[in-house]
Amino acid sequence: MHELSTAVSIVETVTRVAEANNVKKILEINVEIGQFTFINPEQLLFLFQIAAEKTPLSESKLNIKIVPGKLHCQDCGYSGDAVSEEDQKKAHLLPLVGFTARCPVCNSNNTDIIGGRELNIKNIKAEVSEDNP
Numbered sequence: 001m002h003e004l005s006t007a008v009s010i011v012e013t014v015t016r017v018a019e020a021n022n023v024k025k026i027l028e029i030n031v032e033i034g035q036f037t038f039i040n041p042e043q044l045l046f047l048f049q050i051a052a053e054k055t056p057l058s059e060s061k062l063n064i065k066i067v068p069g070k071l072h073c074q075d076c077g078y079s080g081d082a083v084s085e086e087d088q089k090k091a092h093l094l095p096l097v098g099f100t101a102r103c104p105v106c107n108s109n110n111t112d113i114i115g116g117r118e119l120n121i122k123n124i125k126a127e128v129s130e131d132n133p
């Protein structure tokens with residue numbers, strides 16, 4: 001399961017950062033996920049909560065932003081966002097997951113995916129506690 005390995009890898013990465021910085025509690029994590037990872041955000045959130053149990057992330061909030069993938073169209077030569085700006089507004093980003101690799105200009109599916117397979121942890125909000133338990 002794609003979402004499970006992604007959830008585990010987010011938890012592991014952030015736990016490592018937390019330990020390195022002596023942070024006991026992570027409050028919030030912002031991630032950006034490329035459209036062509038085809039990750040289901042709801043499933044990822046659910047699995048994240050399970051993976052985060054008994055880690056510094058156990059009470060943290062995971063914010064997921066799906067960013068548009070990039071395409072190159074073999075038929076009309078278009079290179080750029082796989083979803084037109086108009087459609088991005090309509091989709092409110094999360095349902096971008098449902099979009100396929102079709103050219104937004106000529107609707108051809110003779111396209112190469114040139115971006116949108118990445119997952120970036122943009123930032124982490126942590127609680128810094130000075131008092132030791």
Ligand SMILES: [Zn+2]
Binds near residue numbers: 073077103105106
């Ligand atoms: Zn095209």
